[in-house]
Amino acid sequence: MLTYVRPSQYHKPMAQHTDHFKKQLLEEKTKIESDLKTVAVRNPDVPADWNVAYPDMNVAVSAEDEVADQEEEYENRVSIEAGLEIRLRDIDAALARIENNTFGVCTVGGEAIDEDRLRANPAASTCIDHAEK
Numbered sequence: 205m206l207t208y209v210r211p212s213q214y215h216k217p218m219a220q221h222t223d224h225f226k227k228q229l230l231e232e233k234t235k236i237e238s239d240l241k242t243v244a245v246r247n248p249d250v251p252a253d254w255n256v257a258y259p260d261m262n263v264a265v266s267a268e269d270e271v272a273d274q275e276e277e278y279e280n281r282v283s284i285e286a287g288l289e290i291r292l293r294d295i296d297a298a299l300a301r302i303e304n305n306t307f308g309v310c311t312v313g314g315e316a317i318d319e320d321r322l323r324a325n326p327a328a329s330t331c332i333d334h335a336e337k
């Protein structure tokens with residue numbers, strides 16, 4: 205009697221491994237996009253581009269204090285938006301690495317990225333030695 209070992213049994217553990225990180229990345233992406241929506245508006249022509257929404261405070265032209273508050277709020281939004289957009293790009297890049305089977309490989313030196321590091325930050329693109337200081 206023949207016993208078959210299905211090829212999928214060899215590949216499954218690796219696929220599950222990446223699936224877990226993919227799920228984690230997609231969840232974070234959803235969260236960041238909803239955070240972005242509170243400070244910015246997605247560019248309808250370029251989905252990866254977000255434009256900071258100017259705070260609508262209904263300010264009277266003469267109220268200088270309110271204008272200053274509005275500008276401060278706008279600058280605040282710009283810095284929040286910039287941080288979120290950078291994070292979103294890192295996540296998209298990590299998702300792309302999953303798709304072309306280079307996930308978990310250091311983009312600088314080509315060595316395997318420590319699994320603990322990926323668990324802490326699945327968007328990590330380099331090993332600890334090559335991480336930006």
Ligand SMILES: [Zn+2]
Nearest residue numbers: 310313331334
């Ligand atoms: Zn490296």
